[in-house]
Amino acid sequence: MTIVDVARHAGVSTTAASKVLRNAYGASPAMRAKVQRAIEELGYRPYAAARGLRGQTYTIGVMLPDIRNPFFPEILDGLTDTLRDTDYHVLLGPSCDNEKDEGKLTDAMVDRGMDGLVLIAPVMSKARLEHLAKTIPTVVVGRHTRSSCYDTVTDDDTTGAALVVDHLADLGHRHIAHIEHHESDPARLAEMPNAVRADGYRKAMHARGLEPDIVSTTYTQEGGYLGARQILARPERPTAIFAGADIVAMGVLTALSEAGLSVPDDISLAGYDNTSFAALGPISLTSVDQAGHHIGTAAARLLLERIADRARPTARITLSPTLVPRRTTAPPH
Amino acid sequence: MTIVDVARHAGVSTTAASKVLRNAYGASPAMRAKVQRAIEELGYRPYAAARGLRGQTYTIGVMLPDIRNPFFPEILDGLTDTLRDTDYHVLLGPSCDNEKDEGKLTDAMVDRGMDGLVLIAPVMSKARLEHLAKTIPTVVVGRHTRSSCYDTVTDDDTTGAALVVDHLADLGHRHIAHIEHHESDPARLAEMPNAVRADGYRKAMHARGLEPDIVSTTYTQEGGYLGARQILARPERPTAIFAGADIVAMGVLTALSEAGLSVPDDISLAGYDNTSFAALGPISLTSVDQAGHHIGTAAARLLLERIADRARPTARITLSPTLVPRRTTAPPH
DNA sequence: GAAACTTTGGGTAACGTTGCCCACTGACGG
DNA sequence: CCGTCAGTGGGCAACGTTACCCAAAGTTTC
Numbered sequence: 001m002t003i004v005d006v007a008r009h010a011g012v013s014t015t016a017a018s019k020v021l022r023n024a025y026g027a028s029p030a031m032r033a034k035v036q037r038a039i040e041e042l043g044y045r046p047y048a049a050a051r052g053l054r055g056q057t058y059t060i061g062v063m064l065p066d067i068r069n070p071f072f073p074e075i076l077d078g079l080t081d082t083l084r085d086t087d088y089h090v091l092l093g094p095s096c097d098n099e100k101d102e103g104k105l106t107d108a109m110v111d112r113g114m115d116g117l118v119l120i121a122p123v124m125s126k127a128r129l130e131h132l133a134k135t136i137p138t139v140v141v142g143r144h145t146r147s148s149c150y151d152t153v154t155d156d157d158t159t160g161a162a163l164v165v166d167h168l169a170d171l172g173h174r175h176i177a178h179i180e181h182h183e184s185d186p187a188r189l190a191e192m193p194n195a196v197r198a199d200g201y202r203k204a205m206h207a208r209g210l211e212p213d214i215v216s217t218t219y220t221q222e223g224g225y226l227g228a229r230q231i232l233a234r235p236e237r238p239t240a241i242f243a244g245a246d247i248v249a250m251g252v253l254t255a256l257s258e259a260g261l262s263v264p265d266d267i268s269l270a271g272y273d274n275t276s277f278a279a280l281g282p283i284s285l286t287s288v289d290q291a292g293h294h295i296g297t298a299a300a301r302l303l304l305e306r307i308a309d310r311a312r313p314t315a316r317i318t319l320s321p322t323l324v325p326r327r328t329t330a331p332p333h
Numbered sequence: 334m335t336i337v338d339v340a341r342h343a344g345v346s347t348t349a350a351s352k353v354l355r356n357a358y359g360a361s362p363a364m365r366a367k368v369q370r371a372i373e374e375l376g377y378r379p380y381a382a383a384r385g386l387r388g389q390t391y392t393i394g395v396m397l398p399d400i401r402n403p404f405f406p407e408i409l410d411g412l413t414d415t416l417r418d419t420d421y422h423v424l425l426g427p428s429c430d431n432e433k434d435e436g437k438l439t440d441a442m443v444d445r446g447m448d449g450l451v452l453i454a455p456v457m458s459k460a461r462l463e464h465l466a467k468t469i470p471t472v473v474v475g476r477h478t479r480s481s482c483y484d485t486v487t488d489d490d491t492t493g494a495a496l497v498v499d500h501l502a503d504l505g506h507r508h509i510a511h512i513e514h515h516e517s518d519p520a521r522l523a524e525m526p527n528a529v530r531a532d533g534y535r536k537a538m539h540a541r542g543l544e545p546d547i548v549s550t551t552y553t554q555e556g557g558y559l560g561a562r563q564i565l566a567r568p569e570r571p572t573a574i575f576a577g578a579d580i581v582a583m584g585v586l587t588a589l590s591e592a593g594l595s596v597p598d599d600i601s602l603a604g605y606d607n608t609s610f611a612a613l614g615p616i617s618l619t620s621v622d623q624a625g626h627h628i629g630t631a632a633a634r635l636l637l638e639r640i641a642d643r644a645r646p647t648a649r650i651t652l653s654p655t656l657v658p659r660r661t662t663a664p665p666h
Numbered sequence: 667g668a669a670a671c672t673t674t675g676g677g678t679a680a681c682g683t684t685g686c687c688c689a690c691t692g693a694c695g696g
Numbered sequence: 697c698c699g700t701c702a703g704t705g706g707g708c709a710a711c712g713t714t715a716c717c718c719a720a721a722g723t724t725t726c
Contacts, residue, residue: 257614281590
């Protein structure tokens with residue numbers, strides 16, 4: 001079942017059938033109707049691989065670091081909602097939390113002729129990102145960086161971290177610990193959202209005259225658990241913990257519960273991302289909302305624009321976070 | 334950068350280069366070495382779309398109903414772990430929770446020449462599944478059905494539901510409500526995991542001489558919330574709720590907490606799937622473990638076998654669930 | 667020592683689609 | 697009445713890869 005069959009069935013040339021398929025110039029309304037009918041009668045579907053060989057595949061690749069982090073589906077929803085009415089389809093790579101996996105996945109997506117990529121919080125070097133973006137239209141989500149090759153969508157993580165610190169300090173907390181996602185590469189310290197969040201925390205603490213106290217693990221449930229254990233092993237226990245992501249806060253909750261500490265009576269806890277789990281009744285986690293859905297729609301729009309015009313100057317969209325206070329934060333005793 | 338460049342650089346024919354690429358018969362060790370070196374020196378990567386035109390794309394498509402449900406990443410991990418050492422890449426479609434979206438996504442995957450599909454708890458009709466499986470090697474996860482066209486991997490949901498009912502009944506509960514994912518199509522009643530789970534609940538209740546009490550919503554957090562509200566509005570409140578999935582239990586928790594009810598003092602709660610959130614300290618949800626990782630590895634293996642031999646008789650793998658009792662279930666007062 | 671195989675290499679024609687070109691028609695302006 | 701032009705339709709050659717074939721040389725078998 002190919003375009004040739006459609007053309008034959010409609011009694012026109014394959015070229016004409018192709019024009020109709022692509023809504024290209026040079027087909028009369030009568031011709032359009034004839035071909036459309038043939039397509040429907042035959043149940044024809046164009047073969048993306050063959051299209052890819054000649055140009056477009058109508059496929060957008062999305063890479064994200066961790067499918068378990070409930071924040072990312074929000075972004076994804078924004079993306080798919082925006083792309084729903086277009087001819088593009090979204091395909092998602094499996095989680096990749098390190099540079100090697102990221103390289104493999106982006107390579108695989110390039111090999112498959114994707115028309116564009118959305119990279120969510122990638123860890124690869126900026127040089128590699130730019131190299132990639134020169135090959136294929138790319139939107140980078142979360143990296144605080146300006147590039148002439150790719151568009152970016154970020155949330156103001158510095159402000160977000162300050163929102164949390166100010167909230168806790170206003171409640172009366174003086175010793176506020178932070179669990180960050182470890183960032184070793186100095187080149188990326190200023191770019192990665194986790195690093196920026198940690199830096200925002202540090203600055204906000206200093207602005208309040210407070211001493212920062214940072215534990216480095218990862219933005220996972222496991223990381224939160226281990227981070228909290230480290231914090232609890234300190235000689236002096238903090239009165240509040242600012243977890244760099246909600247998923248981290250989930251792990252912290254487990255560790256606190258194991259240690260027989262209650263939240264917020266013994267210790268306050270704040271997260272980041274305002275995921276649906278933060279709103280859960282028995283958890284009711286104070287968190288920072290960074291409007292994942294908007295991030296997704298913005299990324300999709302930027303990508304479509306870039307696919308349409310690869311020479312367009314790059315854009316950088318920054319969204320502002322808001323604090324959502326819930327029951328895990330309270331004045332210290 | 335094509336295979337022609339590689340061949341020229343290695344001083345051999347494109348056919349020879351292709352043979353090396355595919356590990357095909359008819360290339361001497363010396364030739365292999367020469368071509369391999371050329372590939373590395375040039376940084377060549379084969380273009381999947383062109384390969385697709387001639388046969389394989391080395392891509393496996395995965396469809397799942399809800400990316401927010403933390404059970405599915407377990408299956409996905411099993412899949413990707415198994416496929417890591419092969420030439421295949423996994424691409425995931427965005428969540429699709431209805432027949433129309435499923436159709437669109439599977440069409441898109443077929444259009445893109447995927448070598449195989451893994452469909453997790455699809456809702457489409459059996460006829461459509463079989464039609465699809467005739468076009469492309471397919472493994473169906475979760476559907477309790479035997480087919481001559483596709484392999485299946487399922488968990489014994491009847492037993493799983495009985496585990497929960499027996500556990501609660503043993504604790505002394507007599508009025509145990511169940512929140513199910515609504516299934517209207519009679520043809521699928523016997524196939525869908527949610528329907529089988531509900532049926533297992535019904536049978537286990539009868540076996541215990543208890544009266545089933547079922548509320549139909551969806552397997553989402555929202556569904557759990559709404560289902561619990563319905564249950565709480567009853568004249569006589571049950572002493573225990575069996576949520577058909579952990580994600581449903583999360584929504585139930587919110588509703589219970591809003592109603593000022595404490596778990597398990599006022600009401601016991603059990604989930605299904607044993608997701609990482611169930612283990613969370615402050616939640617500590619009694620749940621049923623269905624070994625998602627194993628499901629994923631089994632599905633991957635079956636798919637690889639089917640790709641290798643499309644005529645092989647279809648297999649059906651059934652795994653057994655286990656109960657994981659935690660703190661949300663206790664004897665009624 | 668001839669016939670039959672095996673090994674190694676390469677030539678060629680697809681796979682399904684689209685971009686680029688050209689040809690024809692009828693209409694319009696000078 | 698001729699030149700120009702928009703509108704319409706189709707021919708053809710790619711795109712990058714591989715399956716299928718054939719040829720030459722070497723190896724085995726009887």
